Amino acid sequence: MINNNDYHQQQNIKNSLILRDIMYSLPSFSYEFFRGIENTTSPKTRIAYAYDLRLFFEFILDYHKNFKEKSIEDIILSDLSYIIPDDLEMYMEYLSYYKKVDNNGQVVEHKNSERGKCRKLATLRSFFTYFYKKQKINNNPALLVNLPKIHQKNITRLEIDEVAKLLDEVESGDNLTSSQKKYHKQTKERDLALMTLLLGTGIRVSECVGLNISDIDFNVNGIRIVRKGGNEVIIYFGEEVEQSLLHYLEKRNKIIPKEGHEDALFLSLQNKRLSVRSVQNLVKKYSKLVTQLKTISPHKLRSTYGTNLYRETGDIYLVADVLGHKDVNTTKKHYAQIDDERRRKAARIIRLRED
Numbered sequence: 001m002i003n004n005n006d007y008h009q010q011q012n013i014k015n016s017l018i019l020r021d022i023m024y025s026l027p028s029f030s031y032e033f034f035r036g037i038e039n040t041t042s043p044k045t046r047i048a049y050a051y052d053l054r055l056f057f058e059f060i061l062d063y064h065k066n067f068k069e070k071s072i073e074d075i076i077l078s079d080l081s082y083i084i085p086d087d088l089e090m091y092m093e094y095l096s097y098y099k100k101v102d103n104n105g106q107v108v109e110h111k112n113s114e115r116g117k118c119r120k121l122a123t124l125r126s127f128f129t130y131f132y133k134k135q136k137i138n139n140n141p142a143l144l145v146n147l148p149k150i151h152q153k154n155i156t157r158l159e160i161d162e163v164a165k166l167l168d169e170v171e172s173g174d175n176l177t178s179s180q181k182k183y184h185k186q187t188k189e190r191d192l193a194l195m196t197l198l199l200g201t202g203i204r205v206s207e208c209v210g211l212n213i214s215d216i217d218f219n220v221n222g223i224r225i226v227r228k229g230g231n232e233v234i235i236y237f238g239e240e241v242e243q244s245l246l247h248y249l250e251k252r253n254k255i256i257p258k259e260g261h262e263d264a265l266f267l268s269l270q271n272k273r274l275s276v277r278s279v280q281n282l283v284k285k286y287s288k289l290v291t292q293l294k295t296i297s298p299h300k301l302r303s304t305y306g307t308n309l310y311r312e313t314g315d316i317y318l319v320a321d322v323l324g325h326k327d328v329n330t331t332k333k334h335y336a337q338i339d340d341e342r343r344r345k346a347a348r349i350i351r352l353r354e355d
Contacts, residue, residue: 007210007264007273008226015043022050027057027075033130042228052123059091080128080137085144088124092117092148114148121147155334156294157304158287163199169289170195180285186269191282193248194266194274197223198283198298200241202305202323204228205279205298212263213252216245227324235322303334310335 023031030053034046041049057075061067066082067075095112102108112120125142132140158166169175170192173184184191198208207225215224221242222234237245257264257271264273279298287296294300302323310319320331 007212008230011206011210012043015047019043019047019050022047022054025054025072026050027072027077029077029131030127033127036130036134037126042230044228048119049123049126052120053127055120056091056124059094060087063090063094077131077136080131081139083141085141088121088141088145092121092145095120114150117148118150121145155303155307156296156300157307158291158294158296158300160308162290163304165290166286167192167195167199170286175289176285183269189248189251190266191286193244194279194282195286195301196241196244197237198301199305201235201237202302202309203235204302204324205276208298209266209274209276209279211265213249213265214263215265218242218246229326233324306331306335 019034023034030050034050037046037049057072060083061070061072064082064087067079070079095117098110099107100110121142125140128137128140128142131137171188173181173188176184194208197203198205201223203223203225207227210226211223217223220234220236221238222236224232224234226232252265252267255267255271257267261267261272266274266279268274268278283296283298283301287294290296306319306323309322310316313319316331316335317328319325319335320328323331325331
C-alpha cells in the first residue's frame with residue numbers, strides 16, 4: 001500500500017499510469033521516444049507530449065493520402081518519411097478549430113491559440129528531432145515550419161492593496177454567501193494559512209498541497225518542497241507566513257486525519273490531503289470577492305509574489321532561483337514589463353527645463 005503522506009510518489013505513479021494508457025493509442029515506435037526523454041522531462045511534460053502526438057497521428061490518418069488505409073497500429077517509423085512541411089502547416093491550420101467525439105459520444109469543439117499551436121509544434125519538433133539524431137529517419141520536417149507568432153499578454157497579478165483585501169476577505173468571510181460562511185467557520189485558519197503561504201513564498205500549487213507538517217522548520221522559518229523535476233529545496237518564509245501557519249497548526253493538531261494522511265499539512269473537510277483542484281477553487285472563490293476584472297488562480301498568486309520580489313530587489317536571478325525557474329530567460333520574459341515601467345519612470349524623472 002502506498003502511503004498517502006508521500007504525495008509526490010503517489011503523483012508519479014498516477015502520471016505513469018496515465019502515460020501508459022495514452023501510449024496504447026500511439027504507434028509502437030513512440031515508446032522509444034518516451035524512454036529517450038524520460039531523464040530530461042517531467043511526467044506531466046511526457047503526458048502533454050503523448051496527448052499532442054495522439055492528436056497529430058489522428059489528423060494524419062484522416063487527412064494524409066499515404067495513411068488513408070492505415071490504422072494507428074499499422075504506422076511504422078519509416079512512414080514518417082511521407083510527412084513534409086506542408087502537412088505540418090495544414091495541421092497547424094487544423095488546430096485553429098476542429099471537432100472531436102469524446103468518450104461519451106458527444107461532439108466537442110476545440111480551438112487553439114498561438115500559444116497552444118506553438119506547444120504542439122514544439123512536441124513534433126522534439127519527436128522528429130529525436131529520431132533524426134538517432135539516424136532512424138532522413139528528414140526533420142518540423143524544423144522547417146515556423147512557430148506561430150505569440151502575442152505577449154500582460155501578467156495578471158494582484159496589486160498590493162488587492163493582496164491586503166484578499167487576505168482580509170479570507171480572514172473575515174463577511175462577503176461570502178450564507179452557505180459558504182458555514183464552511184468558512186471550519187476552514188478559516190486553513191484557508192488563511194494556505195493563501196498567505198502562496199502569496200508569501202511563490203510556491204506552486206502542487207508544491208503546496210504536497211507539503212507535510214514535517215516539512216516545516218520554524219527554527220529557520222523554512223519549508224522543504226519538491227520541485228517539478230523532483231529536486232528537494234528549502235524555501236524560507238517571513239513573519240506573516242509564520243504566524244498564519246502557527247495559528248492554523250493549533251487547529252490542525254486537534255484534527256484526526258484519515259489513515260495515510262496523518263502528516264499532510266493542509267486537510268480537506270473529509271480530513272484527507274487537500275487536492276490541487278480544491279486549492280484552485282478556493283483561490284477562485286476568495287479572489288472573486290476582491291476583483292471582477294481579473295481571473296486569479298494559484299499561478300497568478302505566484303506571479304504576484306514574483307512581481308513583488310522583483311520590484312523590491314531588482315534581482316532577476318534571485319526571483320528565478322526562488323520561483324524554481326531552470327532558465328533565467330523564462331523569468332526575464334515574464335517580468336520584462338516591470339523593467340518597462342522603470343524605464344518609463346526614468347523618462348518622467350529627468351527634467352530638461354524648469355516649468
